Amino acid sequence: MHMMENKLLEELATAIEGQKTKLLAIGAKKVSPFTEEELYQPFDFPALSNDPEFLYEEGVYHGLMASLALLRRSISESDALS
Numbered sequence: 701m702h703m704m705e706n707k708l709l710e711e712l713a714t715a716i717e718g719q720k721t722k723l724l725a726i727g728a729k730k731v732s733p734f735t736e737e738e739l740y741q742p743f744d745f746p747a748l749s750n751d752p753e754f755l756y757e758e759g760v761y762h763g764l765m766a767s768l769a770l771l772r773r774s775i776s777e778s779d780a781l782s
Contacts, residue, residue, distance in 0.1 A: 705771075705775050708771060709768070709771065709772070709775075712764065712767060712768045712771060713768065715764055716761070716764045716765060716768060719757065719760055719761045719764055720736070720739070720761060722757055723739065723754070723757050723758060723761050724736065724739070726751075726753055726754050726757055727739070727742065727745075727748060727754060730745070730747045730748055730751060730754065731745045731747055731748060739761075742754070742758065
């Protein structure tokens with residue numbers, strides 16, 4: 701793996717952690733207690749399942765995670781061809 705690929709993975713992981721922190725803070729304002737475990741089942745909470753701010757930020761979070769998975773797969777396939 702090249703240094704640029706490592707840097708991209710690190711930056712994306714940092715963005716994901718930041719987004720998770722933001723999402724946890726939004727969830728905690730609406731549901732108490734709201735922990736990381738609740739991120740896996742947020743629709744158990746009606747206050748979150750209809751909240752546009754939470755839904756938007758959750759979409760960003762999942763998009764970032766999907767981007768990380770895509771990048772990892774691309775790097776893996778690129779390494780396999782080398």
